[in-house]
Amino acid sequence: MTTTGEFRYLDPASIAPGTKPFAKVDGGPPSFTFTSRRRSVANLRDALTQLASTESGAGNFGTDIDVSGFALYNSPATEKAFTDDAAVRSGYYAEVEALLRSKLPGIAHVEIFDHTIRRRDPSAPRQPVQQVHVDQTPAAAEARVRRHIKRPREEADALLKRRYQIINVWRPIGHPATDFPLALVDWRTTRPEDLVPVDLLYPLHHRTGGGDDDDDRGKERPPEPVQDVNSTEGYEVRGETYGVAPSERHKFYYVKDMTPDEALFIKCFDSWGQGQPKGREGVAALTPHTAFEDPATPKGTKGRESIEVRCLVFYEE
Template sequence: MAIDDTIEEKARTTQANLNYLLPGPDINRRFVSAGVEVNTGTYGPYPTTIRDGRTITSHFSFDRHGFQLLDAPTNITDFRGKSEVEDKYQAEVCEHVKKAFGADVVYSQGWMLRTSGNIPKKKTEDGSDGKPYRHYGGLQPAAGEVHIDTEPSRQLAYAKKLYDKARPGGPGFKRFIMSSFWRTFSPPPQDCPLAVCDARSVRNDEGTPNVLWVVDKIPEGDAMFAPMDDDKQLAAAIFRHNPDHRWWYFSGMERDEALLFKFHDSDSSVGWRVPHSAFWDESFPETKKVRESIECRTISFFE
């Protein structure tokens, strides 16, 4: 059956600034600590048209666009209750992802809460609680720059490591997909939703590595560029502005919906990665509400 892409041109649009990487230092690092995320790179706002896919949700596919909005009912009553999320939600997500992709095995890589509102200060003056910070299961601000949480050259080795952990003695895998399962649990319309970029509009040669460093305290000044073992760390991909990028979001997301999108698909013959960014949506100025969301990262294996 032929796919009619002309319906995309009839979608409602909104205008917003998306932050892309600007010319700057050769060393790109992302330092994260409790409630804080700082990049060494400089980002600048580019006016961008973002299309609303709400009325054509069935049009989108993982192979073509790299993302889909799913009906994803949840039994979680309190997403801020860490034990409930830890004990139940990750397994719930894995089942949704397994069904959506048709994978054989899905393994959770952890979760994170994000908010567009204020983040409460911790007990101590420096914002910590006296324990080493883990970038997992906490509350962070909305990620406001165009990025993908994985950098392509490092993913196969990482996938093999995770497969051995998830399936010790397993038969091996032919394909893997790293993805994010993103759900808002605050009422709509949210003031700072997530925009995703059509995978077909992203060139394979785009993206600059941005090395992730999880720290107890964010370094300052020259210390941000000090020698570090960047090659041994996980990295994201960050993007410079490309006017060909085609952006989408789904307005008014409810808590029983989830946006599932690819970070990295080892099958590059299909839509294999999706840049994304939060943005301030001015479509509903009188009724918009603080966005609270939970993201769960998974890796899916096809044996």
Template structure:
């Protein structure tokens, strides 16, 4: 294996006949006694992950993801100040996305800070103060869920907005660097078979439901990560797109699965726990592109 490649592990959805008749789900709250918390069955696979730091930059046009140089005005402590995140960081990212994609409107609908607990990935039975890295491969949304989000956020204008192209992207970056602890790995959109590798899944919260995509493993999938990622290096990756040829209910195209991965030679606790911020945004265009 070359110096720009590591071998690690990630969790994938197990191929199960159950999902042919029952949609997989995962409850994000404590259910009544005796009610299964999830129907998703996972399996661990080894994956080869290429380091784009040494292998060369990625093309968003072909891979569905890329790393941008993003110089934020935010200081470390600012990311734990919700008002500063909303007033400064979200505005900065909206401008970044508008400039990079040429979108006429950017609508950020979710953001979160993740800070790994020192015990993760071991379960402690406690509620963590911050969201933890996600060790299960997934895509954040389905196209159907994105279209419903457009309607919920823009009830009076959604019909007109949906006449043109809409994209959903994720922007992810560390708060501290360099990241040596559970970095983010992404799968090339071109290496995914949309009819064979993806399974819609309901993430059920106490008051709402998110439909995402769980991933089946194949050896054809091509994974990337950025070693020693710094706070000025932001991943941007596609999660849903009404074009080209995207049809609700049909297998999606050009979307990017992702997952947090352990670095094999790194001993748990050897480096500071990963701290990161991510957001999901809708991109609108005045004309279909």
């Protein structure tokens, strides 16, 4: 089964020569414009059904994150409401770490550094993102290690010599994600030239604890209206993502009616990913993804609610 969608890509022609584009984490206007493409979107469940009759696990599309950059698992969570920030950080973070360790062998350490709850509701501070993107660039991944691993520099250097990843663990909240589902691009259909580094700007009001406040969680609010879309007043650069340029090669997948009992692993970075200095041939490096409007969604469907938890994952070797 397939559906279709209009996908918003970064338009390279909208970037002035010699400038670096930026986007705002709170959904404020970016410095570039988008270009849309209509694409077919395959249901990942169909591929998994075919695998179920043979063998699933390591080396298989849809169940091994190293193949395409994403993997789907059945994993009901004890946490259901996701309305108490303290409960999310304690109980649900522990559930996410346990799930990572159960599916990815050889993990030495997991550092969960961020989570975002999105609700398609006009009053919600964070909405589903309709832009094909990758959460982290390699430079941003290393910066995340140095920012969040509170150890002496030499210990952080040692961790960076091992295999490490940034994985986004994504789950619907409360009801199936039929409305504005998440689409994923098979990494094998991307090329390095598709990826455009974009500065990620955070609003200064996140620094409620002063200049050393590195914790952005729970500080979301809708962006202030601006007259000049190119203005960065009230923001600072605290990350780097990849915008994605359009390509006819890209192959999209989604999980039709994904339920809260299911979890997606979305690979944002892998030091063993193909193309990295220590990369291995055929190992997925990243996963472009985006929310999209499925024309097959029935009228009156409840707005999508979801949580994404971003994790630094370090391995024994």
